[in-house]
Amino acid sequence: MSGNEEERLEGNTEQTPETAPVPAQNAKKTERPSKRPDVSYTPVSNGMDYLVSVFQNLTEGATPPSARNLKYTVLHLQAATEVLLKARLAHEHFSLIFADPTQATRAAWRKGDFKSCQTLDAFDRLRNIACLEIDDDDRKRIKDLGDHRNALQHYGLTHNAYAIESRAVAVLDFLITFIHKHLIPGLEAAEAHGVERTMDSFRLQLKGIEKLVRDRMNSLRSELAKVADVTVECTDCEQWALVVKAEGTECLFCHQTWDEAGGTTAAANYAWIVLGLDAHHAGIADGGAPPVVDCPECGACALVTEAVTASERPSATPLCFACGNTFSDLVDCEGGCGAVLSIAPDEEAMHMCTDCVSARYAKF
Template sequence: MSEEHPDRRAVAAVEHTAPSRQRPEAPQVDFPPVRNGIDYLRSVIDHLSREERDARDLKYAVLHLQAATEVLLKARLQEEHWSLVFDNPLVASREDLASGDFSSCGISETISRLERFANVHLEVKHVRAIKNLTQDRNKLQHYGLTHNARAIEARATEVLHFLLDFVHLELVRHIDRDEWDRISFELDHVRHALGDIEGFVSRRMNDLKADIAEVADNIIQCPDCGQWAAIVLHGVRCTFCHLVLEPAEHAVSWGPNSWHSDNSNASASAEPTSDCPQCGRRAFIGSIFFEIAREKPQYACFHCQYKTDTAHCARCSRPFPADGNRCECGTCQPPKLAVPEPRNSD
């Protein structure tokens, strides 16, 4: 038998004594629901708080803010009962929940179930803000989106405020101490940065004070950015986000399927447009709230600025212009009798 070469013996000895080089273990992706939602919020803040924000930053701010909203709302729903996050709870199983292989309920249904089963009631303005955010996200995801950067920032600020409150009011008590310690740092970062972003909105609104004061009687809440900075004059022009709408376009924005105001009593059944009694243009819109009287709905012409209070029909409850002493709208049918009239006995 031939003797092993001395150099080979030396190499073998080194290989035997040297520590083995192993690849480091891959990091584990560990994001429980609440921590996952907070991480999305951190990403939103990172994109919006950059000094030189570009279109890509705004895109991912919208996508991640909608994701955070959905994750955190469903985390609260799951605390009520794990099956409620399934699109069809009747076929829910623990195995599907653990694997994530199931269809979950949409954001509108999530909000509805929170109210019905968990006694969690969202304010009208928050539901509206989430609805707008979801629409923006769907456009970005499927079709592409062209939108005003200032409007996106203002709307994002409102949803961020809501989510921070939601975490503290609805989720804290369902989180153990160790998990809360993990996410508290992230929440503090989000809260601090949100103050800087909100400062931008406040500073801009403060810069617009003088311009708004000159036309205070004709300022409404912008249907796009949500700021009380939109001037009614031959249509609508927002001084904050520069949205411009013709009267007919504005009617669509304020139609039956849109939001009207932070006021929860805003009518959702107002006629989109009618002929103005002052100028005759078809730009007369009902149940509009102006900044100087946010609790008082008015009919207004978005062409000539004619305004009158809103009344509600004593018969059908439909809103109509209170431009006289009448108590009925004059367009509804007389109510049918609940019981038939008795026959004449003769």
């Protein structure tokens, strides 16, 4: 065999591949990471967590809070209010959380498989059954907050940012008092300690939020002082900054406005929202005049007979939301029509409107 042939054969020699190592049969399998922790919140910790979000949205974002911050302020503040009221109600008895307590069972309660009561129902049961000292003003603020939340969640909402901040402060102030006075005393020691520690932070943050409202009101003080005799509590932001004038009614704090043609609506809203009086039926049902009547000066149905102005509070001052006039001497028409007349005590005049005079003496 030639040398070239030997070289060719050696080059074609089959090479055996190296065998891959086989894992030992007794080697341990790689352990998977542990599963994610369960989502676990007690009712109280759930409510407090919503409040943490509220304060974050009001204090940790843009200054002043952005529209998005205020949206989540409304949503989470309403959720916190509902959860914490029901948490306290459950301490009274679990059945009170049910929409219909007569259908309550412990099995349904443990599963969470039941229809619960509404937020205002919880408020009323806490007051009427648990006998907690919580008042109508707080109930009204919670109702307004719930209305804003529902509108925002289901229909969309356009509302003044200053008014939302002002209302949020009022509800937060209620909740902090409620938690301290009515909720913490019924908690177990460990949970109570955790809630109280969080509350310390809330109190400090609330002071800062309240300061924003106070600073804005202080900046308006000199302007409001000039119109105190026609300034009332605003139906939207609850600040004493709603100025009633013939050319239109405007809140200097939140800028809610009614033009000169909207005096009747402004009067009805004020009577209902601030005074809690149905502008058309409340007085009549009691056998007296309704809280909003025709103004003896301009004739518009915009005179709120029980209005409370900044200069005269807490006394009532009849104020017309159409022409901006106040009245010190009003008498009821003796013709029984329900109209009111502006007649000074020493003025010798018939206490009867022109319509009733015409009707009574037409035959003569």
